[in-house]
Amino acid sequence: MTRPTGSSATTTTSTPAGTTQAAVLNAWESAEQTLHGYLQGTWQQDRADLVAGETSAQLWPKLADYFVNPALQSENTFLVGVKMGQLNGPTTYNLGHPVVSALAATTATVTGCIYDTGTTTSSGQPGPSTLDGGGAGGYRGTWGLQLVSGSWKITNFKTTSVPKC
Structure with a gap:
């Protein structure tokens, strides 16, 4: 599964x-x-x-605490796809060992690899690969963050599926 959401620029910081x-x-x-x-x-x-008729913002309000567009829109779309596809989310996940790979006054990049058990159908079969199915595995990626009103929020990300982290 690859989910790009744009890119960001970096500068230096004190x-x-x-x-x-x-x-x-x-x-x-x-x-x-x-x-x-x-x-x-x-x-x-x-x-x-x-x-x-409920909106994703009403169903998953805390996402806006940590994501801003385009990442917020991407994650809302992803969750709608999983829920409308009648998929069960991963039963377990491991966030791995992320690192800050770039840092500026108001922007940062986190690089890491997340492992999860993948989405499944009601019969326990893997969900579609576009919705994190395909069984257990990882996704390596980079996440761009921006300082917004005193809080760091994910603005964009790009992940690629890998067999393991």
């Missing part, structure tokens, strides 16, 4: 790098935990709510 790196990694980890938490929720109620 902010204490260790403190800023920790804040960036914490924001990235919180974003990914929030996304996986929503994925692990049952699809039945979310699907019924979507059919009834």
Whole structure:
């Protein structure tokens, strides 16, 4: 599965790098935990709510705490696809050992590899590869973050499927 959402530019900074790196990694980890938490929720109620006219912003409001467009739109679309496809989210996941690979005053890049068990159908078969199916595996990628009103948020990302991290 490859999910690109754009790119960002970097500049230099005079902010204490260790403190800023920790804040960036914490924001990235919180974003990914929030996304996986929503994925692990049952699809039945979310699907019924979507059919009834609820929006992704209403169903998954915490995503906006950690993602901004275009990444926010991409993750909302992904979640809608999983829920409308009647797929179960990954039962387990491991965020690996992400690193801040670029850091500037208001932008950062996190590089890492996430492993999860993949999405499955109600019969336990792997979901479509476009919706994180295909069985257990990893996805290596880069995530661009921006400092928005004092909080680091994911603005874009690009991931590529790998057999293992």
